[in-house]
Amino acid sequence: xxxxxxxxxxxxxxxxxxxxxxxxxxxxxxxxxxxxxxxxxxxxxxxxxxxxxxxxxxxxxxxxxxxxxxxxxxxxxxxxxxxxxxxxxxxxxxxxxxxxxxxxxxxxxxxxxxxxxxxxxxxxxxxxxxxxxxxxxxxxxxxxxxxxxxxxxxxxxxxxxxxxxxxxxxxxxxxxxxxxxxxxxxxxxxxxxxxxxxxxxxxxxxxxxxxxxxxxxxxxxxxxxxxxxxxxxxxxxxxxxxxxxxxxxxxxxxxxxxxxxxxxxxxxxxxxxxxxxxxxxxxxxxxx
Ligand SMILES: O=P(O)(O)O[C@H]1O[C@H](CO)[C@@H](O)[C@H]1O
Ligand SMILES: O=c1cc[nH]c(=O)[nH]1
Numbered sequence: 001x002x003x004x005x006x007x008x009x010x011x012x013x014x015x016x017x018x019x020x021x022x023x024x025x026x027x028x029x030x031x032x033x034x035x036x037x038x039x040x041x042x043x044x045x046x047x048x049x050x051x052x053x054x055x056x057x058x059x060x061x062x063x064x065x066x067x068x069x070x071x072x073x074x075x076x077x078x079x080x081x082x083x084x085x086x087x088x089x090x091x092x093x094x095x096x097x098x099x100x101x102x103x104x105x106x107x108x109x110x111x112x113x114x115x116x117x118x119x120x121x122x123x124x125x126x127x128x129x130x131x132x133x134x135x136x137x138x139x140x141x142x143x144x145x146x147x148x149x150x151x152x153x154x155x156x157x158x159x160x161x162x163x164x165x166x167x168x169x170x171x172x173x174x175x176x177x178x179x180x181x182x183x184x185x186x187x188x189x190x191x192x193x194x195x196x197x198x199x200x201x202x203x204x205x206x207x208x209x210x211x212x213x214x215x216x217x218x219x220x221x222x223x224x225x226x227x228x229x230x231x232x233x234x235x236x237x238x239x240x241x242x243x244x245x246x247x248x249x250x251x252x253x254x255x256x257x258x259x260x261x262x263x264x265x266x267x268x269x270x271x272x273x274x275x276x277x278x279x280x281x282x283x284x285x286x287x288x
Contacts, residue, residue, distance in 0.1 A: 004101045011098055017089040020074070021056035026063050027093045028072040030288050031112045032281070033086070035078050035239070039115075042274075043073040043281050059086070066285045076114075076239065080140040080198055083242035087112075091250045110252040113187060113284050117273060118196070118237040118258035119206065121224055125192055125260050127270045130280055131235050132188030133179055133196035133256040137161065138241025140200050141172030143249075152177055152248045157228050165222040168215070172200075177245040179255035187287045188257055194234025196256065197223070198241035206236045207264070220264060235260065257284065 010018035017023075032043060037060035044050060047064035054061045058077035063070065076086040092098075094108040118131060125131050135154070143149045154176040161167070161174060176195075184193070199205040204212065207220035223233050240256035247254025259276045262269035270276075 001102050004096065004103075009092055009096065009101065015098060017093055019056060019085050020054075020059050020061060020089045020093075022052065022054050022061050022093065024093045024098060026052045026054070026061065026072070027090065028063055028070040029094070029108060029110050030069060031072045031074060031090065031110055032284055032288060033074050033076050033112060033114045033243075034116060035076060037075040039277065039281075040073045040075045042278060043285070046282060046285055047071070058082070069288070071285065071288065079200070079238055080138065080142045080242035083239050083246065084142055087243070087246045087250065091252070107251050111183065111288060112243065112247055112252060112254040113183070113288055114239060114243050114254075114256040115277070115281055115284050116237050116239065116256060116258040117261045117277065118235040120235050120260040120263040121197075121220070121265065122194075122232060122234050123263075123265055125194070125234050125263065126266070127260055127263050127268055128276055129260045130188075130191040131196070131258050131260060132184055132191045132193050133235075133240040133244065133258070134184055134193045135176055135178050135195045135231065136241035136244050136256070137195060137197045137233070138175045138177070138245065139172060139205065140198055140241060141175075142242050143175050143177070143245040144173065146246070146249055148249060149175065149245070152245060154178070157231075160228050161226060164226050165219060166216075175241065175245065177241060177248060179240075179244045180247070180253040183253045183255045187255065187284060191257065192234065195231050196240045196258070197233060197236050198238055199236055200238075202238070224265065236264070
């Protein structure tokens with residue numbers, strides 16, 4: 001069996017994963033994740049007891065109990081590059097023996113729900129609504145670095161999307177992946193379901209014109225009107241594609257649900273979304 005070299009999986013001297021700084025015993029198999037480290041503090045305020053509270057860079061992890069369930073809340077920062085770090089280290093904490101550096105014989109399946117903020121792309125996703133990412137389109141290219149991505153990608157959808165929006169060859173090849181179906185049904189049965197774009201930036205890559213003009217000012221209009229069967233693109237955020245894609249490749253259950261804080265069609269936003277995200281977090285904690 002392959003012994004994973006020190007350079008490929010860096011373990012700190014206290015036995016913790018390199019970036020997350022938590023040890024295997026700190027991790028629950030139920031994980032609620034989010035971009036903002038302060039949102040982890042908010043999540044932990046609903047816990048009945050706290051087992052560990054660790055901060056390292058943008059990664060803030062608290063494990064505790066909520067109504068008798070052991071749950072880990074963790075922040076991943078912004079972007080799919082961070083999701084590569086977080087999911088790889090979570091999977092390693094669960095499935096690699098940190099002493100022998102061998103992959104454990106039996107897979108420990110994790111359940112991961114990202115609870116984020118997002119921009120709505122359709123009139124039926126107004127500010128304050130909750131949108132579950134049934135599918136995600138990754139504009140980031142992360143999944144193409146891993147073997148076997150063809151088995152989880154939805155090529156017909158990818159090709160139709162590229163064709164209809166006139167995708168630039170200078171961008172990464174967009175990939176379409178589905179979240180875990182059972183988890184989507186359990187967490188999001190009464191929420192709006194949709195197709196979420198994970199963009200590689202908040203401004204230009206989501207079609208926001210602040211001072212610099214956009215290379216394709218019509219891209220968002222084409223995204224809004226794009227249809228694939230019954231699917232339309234509902235919202236923009238920055239991580240769900242990698243959460244769903246890497247989660248699936250690793251054999252875990254993963255999905256994203258967001259509260260909509262801006263609607264790009266109505267040109268409206270709400271920077272004061274604390275109440276809305278608090279309510280969503282409690283729903284997810286109850287259902288995970
Ligand atoms: O609110 P979070 O979870 O950070 O999610 C969204 O907000 C950030 C951008 O403001 C990106 O991370 C995006 O995905
Ligand atoms: O419009 C938005 C709002 C939140 N997060 C995003 O990535 N985009």
